[in-house]
Amino acid sequence: MGTGYIKLYRSLLDSYVWQLPPAQFKVAIKIFTSVNWTPKYWAVNGEVLLIHRGQFVTSVRGLAADSKVSEGAVRRALANLSKGKTISTQATQHYTIISVINFDKYQPEQGEADTPGDTHSVGHSEGRSDQHSEGRSVHNEEITNKKSSERSQPPQAIELADKLRAHILSRQPDHSKLQPKTWPRTQRLWADSFRLAHEQDARDWADMGRVLDWCQRDSFWQSNILSGSKFRSQFDTLKAKAKTTTPAPSVRATVGGLFGAVHE
Numbered sequence: 001m002g003t004g005y006i007k008l009y010r011s012l013l014d015s016y017v018w019q020l021p022p023a024q025f026k027v028a029i030k031i032f033t034s035v036n037w038t039p040k041y042w043a044v045n046g047e048v049l050l051i052h053r054g055q056f057v058t059s060v061r062g063l064a065a066d067s068k069v070s071e072g073a074v075r076r077a078l079a080n081l082s083k084g085k086t087i088s089t090q091a092t093q094h095y096t097i098i099s100v101i102n103f104d105k106y107q108p109e110q111g112e113a114d115t116p117g118d119t120h121s122v123g124h125s126e127g128r129s130d131q132h133s134e135g136r137s138v139h140n141e142e143i144t145n146k147k148s149s150e151r152s153q154p155p156q157a158i159e160l161a162d163k164l165r166a167h168i169l170s171r172q173p174d175h176s177k178l179q180p181k182t183w184p185r186t187q188r189l190w191a192d193s194f195r196l197a198h199e200q201d202a203r204d205w206a207d208m209g210r211v212l213d214w215c216q217r218d219s220f221w222q223s224n225i226l227s228g229s230k231f232r233s234q235f236d237t238l239k240a241k242a243k244t245t246t247p248a249p250s251v252r253a254t255v256g257g258l259f260g261a262v263h264e
Helices: 010-014 022-032 060-067 071-083 146-150 155-171 183-199 205-217 228-233 235-244
Strands: 040-044 047-051 055-058 087-091 096-100
Touching: 022 060, 022 071, 022 096, 047 055, 055 060, 060 071, 071 087, 155 183, 155 205, 155 228, 183 205, 183 228, 205 228, 205 235, 228 235
Parallel strands: none
Antiparallel strands: 040 047, 055 096, 087 096
């Protein structure tokens, strides 16, 4: 196993995750400790994928082997964690991408926490898929790093970072990472994520602005999109939702934290 750590909150003891059967709980912990700390490229079954922060590539077979449980237990765990709004999954014939929905909220980005960035590398299963049917990683390039975040950012990227900050501050005026003393560093990190979304993911600036406004009006997504990197990783999902739904009233978010119950 690799080195590193994640933050584990005491609220886990009061959550539905804690009440899962032991085999499913093992799968949940395996997922929480295996997702990427930084975005990386992975080659799986001949296809190059950009796996974002808070995500990893696996398969039911591979996750069962790594967790030392049955494939049935993995399927039941994935279903329950998805139902509880703890993870989302994108499954194909050859692999599954798992995303921890509230990862940014509970595992702050490098430079936004008082923990060394290089200690957050996760174990060897990061991005791992079944070795027989789904290939293995051949390229493991970090997309976001210190030099990248400190470069001069396009004004559109800075504008989007400022817009996201304004939305969050309207709900959380005491947010510690958005105060005048801490905002310059956070702004650089968020603006870099928006820049990468435009330059590498071919996202249109205007589209990102519209989708950002939509997700920050939606009661579910406003509590999950709390950084530029999270917005980037969930953009396709957000854009599709924005086209087909009206933002849910944001009187009060009904979904708890990463380890919270399904409803408050």
